[in-house]
Amino acid sequence: MMATAVKEKEVFKMKDLNLWYGQNHALKNLNFSINKKEITSIIGPSGCGKSTFIKTLNLMIYSAGNVRMSGEILYHNKNLLDNKIDLVSLRKDVGMVFQKANPFPKSIYENVAYGPKIHGIKKKSELDDIVEESLINVALWDEVKDRLNAPALGLSGGQQQRLCIARALATKPEVLLMDEPTSALDPISTIKIEELALELKKDFTIVMVTHNMQQAARVSDETAFFLMGELIEKKDTDKLFANPSDKRTEDYITGRFG
Numbered sequence: 001m002m003a004t005a006v007k008e009k010e011v012f013k014m015k016d017l018n019l020w021y022g023q024n025h026a027l028k029n030l031n032f033s034i035n036k037k038e039i040t041s042i043i044g045p046s047g048c049g050k051s052t053f054i055k056t057l058n059l060m061i062y063s064a065g066n067v068r069m070s071g072e073i074l075y076h077n078k079n080l081l082d083n084k085i086d087l088v089s090l091r092k093d094v095g096m097v098f099q100k101a102n103p104f105p106k107s108i109y110e111n112v113a114y115g116p117k118i119h120g121i122k123k124k125s126e127l128d129d130i131v132e133e134s135l136i137n138v139a140l141w142d143e144v145k146d147r148l149n150a151p152a153l154g155l156s157g158g159q160q161q162r163l164c165i166a167r168a169l170a171t172k173p174e175v176l177l178m179d180e181p182t183s184a185l186d187p188i189s190t191i192k193i194e195e196l197a198l199e200l201k202k203d204f205t206i207v208m209v210t211h212n213m214q215q216a217a218r219v220s221d222e223t224a225f226f227l228m229g230e231l232i233e234k235k236d237t238d239k240l241f242a243n244p245s246d247k248r249t250e251d252y253i254t255g256r257f258g
């Protein structure tokens, strides 16, 4: 018998998820879901567990070492905390981009072709198509199509971040995790990434950690407010900002702390 039913529109469902770094109880009894083809923002003050949480969704959290978890993280009907999970295939389905763009010190082309090559695609024409499609998807193709063999590190910060998103998209994931994807970018590059996220949610499910409440308000369908490892509330972004249910959410979004 299946322990938990997952609704069709739910991509992830957390059930009593707890996480400890050694003795530090960093995530406490999380129970909520992430919906398909929506943008879900995770907000909250520094140290509340945003990055920890987002890294549980593709189990990158294991690389922190000294981590213990209990409960369930259902990805569709699979519990990621079962030890049978194939990490390579999980990370193909659940891609991630980070605060600081981190292209490989290789060409623009090689950055995007890297994932598909690892997953066994060898044919040049097929790789070419994936590279083109991924770069079109992040609105970078026109800017780089004449210099695909140039070093990725020669791009601007905003372009590098879009390249990293293209790299994540090249393996055709279902979910894109974004951990403060714009905090190192100027306002114009930030808006471009936000517009891109809105475009991408037609095809992908996006989970985004952000320090920037205006950003959460601008782009996300749902917003989750974390405080000291707990989920205080999660609901439609408009409702959370206009009409928070919890005093602590209200204090945070009105700038009274954090």
Ligand SMILES: Nc1ncnc2c1ncn2[C@@H]1O[C@H](COP(=O)(O)OP(=O)(O)OP(=O)(O)O)[C@@H](O)[C@H]1O
Binding pocket: 021, 024, 026, 044, 045, 046, 047, 048, 049, 050, 051, 052, 053, 064
């Ligand atoms: N690798 C680690 N080892 C031990 N403790 C950690 C580790 N990473 C994070 N923590 C602790 O877990 C808690 C949550 O940290 P986390 O980085 O998830 O918060 P955050 O909300 O993303 O913060 P910020 O907004 O500052 O990035 C903090 O108490 C932090 O010190």
